[in-house]
Each structure stands twice: as structure tokens, then as C-alpha cells.
Amino acid sequence: MTLCKTCSSLVLEELWNADFVLHENLQALIHSAESGCTFCNLCWVQIQRERTWDVDLCLAGSCNGMGGKTIVDPTIYLQAHWQMPNSEQNVPSRLWISCGPLPNSSAEGLTSQGLSTSLCIFADPGTPAESLFEERYITVDHNPNGHIAWTQRALDFCQRNHKVCEHASRSAPRQMPTRIIDVGPVSSPTSPPTQPPRLVLAKDLPSPEPYTALSYCWGQGVGDKLELRRHTLATLLTHMPLASLTRTHQDAIRFTRALGIRYLWIDALCILQGDPADWARESKRMGSVYGGAYLTIIASRASDSADGFLANSYRTASQNLIPAPCPLPCGASPLARAGPALGTVYVTAPRSTAGGPVDARGWCFQESLLAHRAISFGTEQLLYSCRTAKRYEDGDRSLVVSGSSFRRLAGPDPGPRGEVLRSWYAMLQNFSPRALTEPHDVFACIASLALVAHRVLRCRYLAGLWEADIPRGLVWRSQFRYFLPIKTAVVRPRASGFRMGEGKGEVVRRAPSWSWASVQGPVVWPAAVLRGEVGVDLFVRPREAGGWTVDDGVGEPDALYMPWLELRMWARPVRVRRGGRTTGEYAAALSVAGRKEWKAAHTKYGMLLEGFESGGVVAVGYFDVLGEEEPENMWCLRIVKREGILLTRDEQEKFHRIGWLAVLEEERWFGRVGEQAVDLV
Template sequence: MPTCKYCSYITSPLLGDDHLEPGTGTSKHHESISALIESSQHCQSCSFFLNQLVLDIDEIKEAAEFGSPSPVSIETIVHRHARGRSLLAEDSLDFRIKVSSEGLPLSGEAGKVWHSDWLEYCTNKYPYASRPIWSSQNVTSLPLTQRCSVIKKWIKQCEDTHAHCNSERDNDFQRPARIIDVKTSGIHTVKLVPGHIALADNAPYIALSHCWGDKQIPQSTTTKSVLEYYDSITTSSLPRTFQDAISIVQHLNVQYLWIDSLCIIQDDAADWEKESAKMADIFRNAYAIVAAAAGHDSSGGCGVKIKPTVCIRIPSAVDPHHRKVFIRRRMNQQLKHSPLNARAWVLQELVLARRILHFMNDQIFWQCHELVESENGIRTSYPPVDARNRSLAMAVSPEYVFATAHGCGEPNLWWRWVVNFSRRSLSRRSDRLPAMAGLTKLYEKDSSDRPVIGLWKKDLLVHLTWTTTALWREIKPYRHPGAIPSWTWASLEDCSFATPDFSNSRKIAPRSEIIGIDIEYSGQPLTSPLNHGKIFLRCKVEERKLTSGDELHPDTRPGRLYQRNEIKDTTVHIITLFVWHPIVPQNWSAETDIVSINYESLVVEATARGSEYRRVGLLQHRERPMTPEVALDSWDGYMKETWGKLQEDDFGDRIICLV
């Protein structure tokens, strides 16, 4: 099918030898919707544009009948690959069609503009054009068999050239109790096998990451079904996502697959706690992770079958072999906004995994420590190889998946994870701490620090200064059997948090002393309910009448920063954790600069048990002694006269318990 003169014109830059200049623009297309509809009968590109319009077909016909005088236009954007940034690979072109309906009585709206999703174009002169996602035409859908060729190339490249990805595996890791054998049972069946036997010789296995959804998965392994599943599991009885995962693993010639709901006995609390505690090892040592990124639940599938690419032929005076132009809709759902990426559990899976295959509805994304690439080859990035410094604050979008921490210390990395985690959802509220267990173990190993229910023993006074960022709405305390103590961020739900300051640009003087930590779990540490969590402090509990120099951050109802005029003359009880001042540069001048003394204090309320207190907020108080009015000749003089006295003050003899 030939192309019209307009489509030939807008795609002609792709057929030349010169590189495209990065930028955006708008090209004139057909004069009306009617002309576009007529052209679609003989121009394959126009037909594709018309089918992509975000517009009801009746409205299209109505506009055509009115003889819309409004022109059709094409927006273009040229992307240039840049080293170190996650742009499009080499030179390629994106299009979006726009149709204005100004003056037409459509849906009662005047001046309405319809537009299509962005479309991706490439020509057969680019290396990635040979991939099946581009080159397969004249088929109703692109089967997994063809698509796996790209996956196998990614895996081979990673195994052969990515030293960091291959060094992550630990031969002495904790094997899962059970794993699914997808090969030896039969054509239409799989079965559970003991993990310590199947993986004894470090046989490769793949783990599935997926959304559970709001409903329990009926095919989950239970105490009643586990023996039956050791014998066989009929593949067709499983949810679509599980069936797709089995097919993917078989096509990749891997024998074993781990799926949480099948490999953990769901109605056995002891088994669940024990196996959940192995999550760090399971995901870190998996050959790869298959992520069903687009599915809202286990019935959503992995998107193993997708629509084929449209191929159009455009005359070219440059080279007759470069006349093919391939068109696809641009990925309509970014990875960072995918249903799977909204799950709290998936954060540790993303951080721990060596290799991830993100299956979207329209293409696959590869992610490892050294490469992020889309199936169509257009989007490519090269992340840093230091896994500890990976910041997943932007989750799994190709642009930001491996942004570095820019020299931040380990506590800052931990709090990036906390902030990211707190924005995600959980099907079961009781999973709040278990869903962070894998990250906790990773951080514990890398930092040699001791976990304290979402905080850390080293610099614990600073960790305690977290605040909520849920402005102007009520935050509910987290309540479940084995209540989480008030002093940790995990005691609150449905809110995000501000990171405590661990920078090296300030000097700290403690005003409280931690003399003991008592944490007891009902079973497996990190994954079972808490019996209690207590911090013992030697400190002063003081009554304070708030002033205009105070900033109050209540933990609940609502968790916002109160304006100074709202809290003036309010009386609270506080425990000052530490005092700090910024490290003053050598060129500091008392004539121009203001240096403050800052007090970080917990706002507490007494329980019915004498010396027990519960955290209810954070109070920040600032004093500014170093102003032009202060008669001190130098910062050194101030240090001797004022800061020295603060450091000499004792903490008092009172021992209190934070619960």
C-alpha cells in the first residue's frame, strides 16, 4: 500500500544519510478529518494514525459529515542518544497526530483538540530493526517464541560481559524450602520439589514478581494442598500470570521457577515467616526475575503476546534498500507507573535482583546492574555498576532506575528506600515490616550496623528525628497484633516521610544517651509480629511552652508542619535528643551571615506506666546567637563560650522507656 505525500514528507528525514537534529516541530498533514479518513483507504500510515486517535468513532464520523475545516497536524520530536543519559538509542523519531475540532458541535465542546498517543518510528537501517518486535509483520500477534530471542541475547551479553552481575550470586545462600519444577512433570503439569535438593548444585532458577491484587489466590499452596502439589499441578488450573511465567521459563530453558504463593504455605504462619525471611537470598541469587509489571492481579498475565508492528514503504532517492519504516505505539504505560511498581514488596525485589525482565503489555524491558534496555531497542541506558549506590527513588523508569546517590552515605540510602517504600501499597497491613526484611538484611550486611525496627543503632539519635510529610490530612497510627512502637516511622501508615539529616556539614552535641534497646519478635526476626520494641534513654523530660522559634511536626492528626503563630503558647513535653550547628566556613562573617543553634526534640506523652513515654511528634527549635549584634570577635570565641557549655551539660539521672 503506497503512502500519501504528507506521510512521505514527515518520514523522509528517517531515510536520509544525515543525522537528525534533536528538537521538536509541527508538520502540516491533511486539511481535515474527512481528508484523513479518505486517505486512510490507500495510505497505510494514515490508516494507522486514524486508528490511534483518542477519539470515539462516532465523533470522527460526525466531524467528517460536518466537513471540518480544521487541519490535521503532526507533532514530531527527534531524540538523540547521549552517553550517560537514558534517551533514545541513536537517532529516531517520534510522532503524534493532532486534530482540532474548533467550531464543531462535538460533545458540546468548542475548541476541543483530539490527539493520538505518541508513535515510534524507525527504519530498517538501524540495528534494532531486525528484532522481532519490529520485523514481524503479517501476523495477528507476536508470539513469545520469537520474542525470546532478544531475551536470550540480553542474558548472554550479561553473562559474558557484566562482571558485577555475575559476582552478586552467593553459592552459600539460603535455599527456598520449595521450588517449582517446570520440566520433568509433564507437558501440561508442573510440580513442587524441595529447594535444598533441586538447587543443591546451584542450578539456575527464575523468580516471579507479580501483583496479588485484592483477592486471595485460590490456587495458593496450603497445608491441605502442599502434598498434592509435590505430585503435580495442572498448569491450566493456575492464574494466567503463573501460566505465562511457566511458559517464559520453559522457553528460556530454565528448569526451576519460584512463585511466592505456590512455594510458601500460605496458611502456615511459621512457614510464611521462615520463607519470607529468605527473600533477600531468593531474589539476589535468582538467575533472573520475571516481573509481570502491567497486571493488577494474578489474572493479568505477563503480556507475552503483543500486536505486530506496522511496516510502510516510502520511496527514497538515497537508497532503495532503506524504504521500510516501522511504526509502533510508544509504550503507553511507563514502568514507574505500572501496577506492579506500586507494590511495597517489589521494592526489595528490584534492589536485590541481578537481572529483571519487566513484561509490559506492549514490550519487555531488560534491567541489570549494567544495562537497561527496551525490547524495541530504542530506549537504552547504562547505569553505574555499584549496586549499593543505586537510588530507586524513581523506581523502574528507564530514565532514573539507576540514578546514583551522589556521594550520600549509607543512612541516606536507607532513608531513600524508606521514602520509596512508604509510597507503595500492601495487600496485607501486617506485611509492613516483612516487606522490608530483605532490604534490612542487605543494609545490615553492607553497613555492619544493627537494625532497630526500621531505624539503625549507629546514629540512632539522628534516625529518631524522622518526620511525616502528609500535609493537611490525618495520619492514622498503625495498629495490628504486636503493635509497632511509636518511635519508628513504621508505626504510621498511608504517609511518606522526610529523611533525617546525616550530612557531614554540621556539628552535633548529644542531649540524651541511649542506654538500652529491647526488641522481641514473636517468631522469626523481621518477619513475625513484634512482642515489644523499647528504647531506654537517660535524658530530661521537660515541659516546654512553644514560642515563635519552634517548628512542630505532629505524627498524627494531621501530620503537618504547624505555622509558628498556630503553636505559640502551646505547652508540650519534650525530650531533647541533640543540639547541632552548621560547620561554619572559613570565610564566615558576623556582619553578613547568621548561624543558628538547633535543638532536635521528641514530643512525647506519658503512658499509664510511670517512666514510659510514647512519641507523638518532633519539635525543632532554633536560636540565633551569632548575629551582627552579638559581641563576639570570632567563631572560635563562640565555640569556647557557648558550645562548650552545651557539651558539658549533663543529661540528668532519669531513665525513661520509649514505647
């Protein structure tokens, strides 16, 4: 390691909450970095990665400061901040780099320029600084086995300090999954196993035991390796050769052993593959499987089970070379400012908190929500999460505000009826963009969450919506680019090719047209629905005394398949046609006040809908799936005051949803149409 004259004399103790001049300006920092100084190079690389300011202005010695002021202070400062051990506050230890002093600088007469970035500080296990700096750096070339001690420390802290988590553990199911992997007795984390892993039946164990559960992406790896099938069951009950398992399965076994836990649940090895009856039975038990696990292991960084997840190689695998951690001497404790030296700590570039490929998979969504405690092996670092807090390997942390999040839905207290409905729609918005290998699994993926919601709602569960709130549930919207610059397109579900009678890639029906599950891709609900505003202005009502449907045998919260379901209602559909004007032309003809109100609905994807016979604007409509053939007949159905759905009608007089709409001139049209029977399929 090569250091310039200034950096060779750096001691972290001197940087605590005090501006330290590193270089006279940015040019000097760059020159030092290009001359080979390891620390200056790390600072300059981070400045370029962050790009939170105009580097050209800083190089010119003039930066736009806060409040619009122009401040000339090109000096490059360092200032360190330290996180108290065992704190739940989101103030990790960081070393700040700034052009000009930071806002809390003691320097007088200068205003913060806001041109700053930071480096992470961490300590190695076994060093004097270990107990004062909880931040760690765990990669294949630095502390490669650190994930074991880090996870155990996070678990211990949670068990000692989190009352909510303790309550969740006590209320968790006191039963084990039907089948479980015995990873073998381990006397200590460093001791070799005394026996190979094997599959056991929970009913044969004298009492329930703590176990871990794995959440991961299957990829192609599972199909190429050993899995539980009828013809392998007898073998797996005697032994489970590690070499025959995927790397992810091997990693999960090793990690469970290292934590001193004897049992592990993995779907491919604990559910009979190719057995529809066993799959249906076990998939309905996911709530108890993940909810009852002592710890859920999330292999977030692996897109395929053949890859494994324990080894963190993000720095070596990065396309952009990330500088290695730089050692930095540390004097006394930041609190004491005296006493024995803490030895060497390290500084390094910040790491992403992104999870990885698992975050895009449908099955993994429910698994992460149901877990009381989870350790996620993210793309660049570890994350420990529980019902109380999130804690990252680099010291970043935050409290979990469960009451304002859809995550509360899977907790021990999902909340009152209104809160459960709000949580349900918020949950669906987060679930819908996720990918499914088998599109027909859409309801199975959230069946355990539906069971939790049903305990409060106590009504029928109809194709992903709740009968007690059907009108608001119907006004979902396909999330095109007019909401956010998203990459996931909204399409019709397509066959995986695994189900008999379906050709791979052909469009399949997995839900009624009125259900959000009739499309694949991100969907959203209007803000008023998410806020839980239950308006009295509903313009549809059930036609049957027993509810919205007369179909027998439907409505169970753990239903796995609901491709056909008819809603029967009284409503006022208005037949429409595509208008002759564009939405832009319509907006231009409005008054100033009208244009302001229109702004929320006016997008390039919308189309004006006019009365079929007499013309005149009814609504602006949007197709659920862009590019589909426009039907010969279209109908507007108003659901709530300003929201509705776009329909077409078939030869049997049944209505099918094809899109959604924003009502524009409601009284002119919907107030004059008589109520009639509507069958929505």
C-alpha cells in the same frame, strides 16, 4: 491504510538527521489527519497527547521560541534519529515532529522553537531491519510472542558485556530455595512439555540448577486457586495441574519453559500457606531466593494473579484510542546510505515506562531490589533491568548509577558504613508509601535488605532503624502535601482481619511510636540526613552503657515483629502548648532575613508551640497523622540542632512520639532545661 500524497512517498532513509517538510503548517496536518491519512493522524494524536507546547499559538503561526524570541515558522518538519545496535546510550531510534526546525537542523538563520514531540520506530522479527533496529512492539495484536526472543536477547547481551552483573552472579548464593517447581524438561521453546509441572525439594536435586523467581500481586486470585498447604503437598509433589493454578502462575510456568529454564519459584506454591513457622523461616530467605535466581519475572501490569501478565493489551484497553502502528518503508542502512533496502519498519506513539500495580506493593519492593536480573512486564511495555543497565522494549535505556542509589544496598557491594546508612534512609522513603495487605509484615518485607546492611553496620537493628545512628533515624517526617502533591495519606496501620484477635479495619500497633513503621504512608528524612552529614551537635544520648535499650533478645536484622521496644536516653524535653498565633502571623512579625529562614518550615499544616508555663515560641510542630485527637500534654524533644520530635507522656511517665518539629528558638528553651531520663516507647 490510507495515506495523503506526501506521506505515501515517505521513505525513512530520507529523514535521517535532515529536516523533511511534512506540511506547511499545523492546520494542514490537522486537515490531512481528519481527511483520513493514517500517518498524519498518528502525528496529530501524539501532538495532543504530549501537550508540551501551546497548540493555539502554533495554529496561529507564531510560537514562543528559545530565549524568549517570537519566531514565525509554522512549517511541520520530520527528522529521524537512529540508535546504534547494542548501545547502552539512552538515545533510542525516534522520528521527531516539530513546528519549525529542530535544534540540530542544518537550516540557517532559524532558532529552535522547542515545539516538538516524537514517535517511536521499531522493526519486526524476521525482517531485514531486525538487526539494525532493536526496538520492538509486543502486544496481543502485533508480535504477541515477541517477549521470549526480546528477553533472551537482553539476557545474552548482559551476560556477554556486563562485568558487574557477572560478578553479582558469581557471588550469588549457590543454593536453591527449599522447594522449587520443576516446569518440565523442554527440548526447544516451541516444543510441548514432556511432563506436567510439579513441586520438588531442592535437597533431592543432585546440584543447584538455574531457576526463575516470580514477583507479583496476589489479589483475590490466589485464594481461589491451588496453593501449597499441608493437605496439598503430597499432590503437588507428583503433579501440578495448570488448570488449577492462577493465570499469573500459569504464565510464569510457560515463560520459564520458553526460556529453556527448568525450575521456577513462586511463593504461594513453594511456601506452606497457613503455616506460621514455615512462613517465618522462608520469609527470612528472600535474599537468597531472589538474589540466587537466574532471572526474576515481575508481573508488573497485573493487579490480581487471576489476570495473568504475558498478554499486553494496553492499546486495546486504553480509554483513549491510540492509533495502531503505521508501516513506513525504509531504504538502506542509516550508516551506509546505500545497499539493499531494509524493508518496512513501523512508527507508533511512545509508550509509558510505568511498571504497574506491582510498584505499589510492599513485598514486591524488596524482591525487585534483590534481583540481579529481572524482566518486568510493565503496563505498556517490557523492561529488562540488571546491576548495570535498564533496557525498555521501545529502545529507551539508561545506565544504572548504583553508587548514588538505594539500589546499591541490595547489590554485592553495599558500600562503606556512611553510604549504607544513606542508602537505608533512601530505601525507606521509597518503601514506606507501598501498600501491605497484612500491616504486621512491614519488617518482614525488608528483612533481607536489613541482613545486607547489617553485614556492614554491625549494630543492633531496632524497629527499622540502626542503633549506631538512632538520633538521625528518629527525625523522620510524615510526608504530607506540603512536600509533594502525593495521593497516599499517612495513617495508622489497620488490621487486615486475618490475624486472630484483630477486627478488620481497627488500628493496630506494629512498631514503637518512635519508629517510622508506626505509621502507614510516605515518610522522609531531612536532606542533611540523606546527604550523610553526621553533625556533632546531638542533643540526646543513650542512658545505658550497653546502648539505647536494655531489652534482651532484640536487635537481630531478620526480626519479623517489633511492636514494642523502649529507648532509654538522656535528653532535655520541654513541655509546650499550642500557640495562640498561626504560623502565618508569626512569620509576618519576623524580620526580612527571619522570614527567609522561616520559609522552609512555614506550612499550613504546622502549629506554633509555646512554652507551657511562660509562653514564647519554641518550635513549629507537625502531627505524624493529621486528624488525630490532640493530647492534653505535649513535649518538644530536640534531637539535632534544628530537628526534633513531638511527644506526649502517659500515666507511667513514658513518652510517645506523636509528631516532629522544627526548632525555632533553641537557646532560649532547650539550653535552660536540665537533662533528665527519658523513656521513649
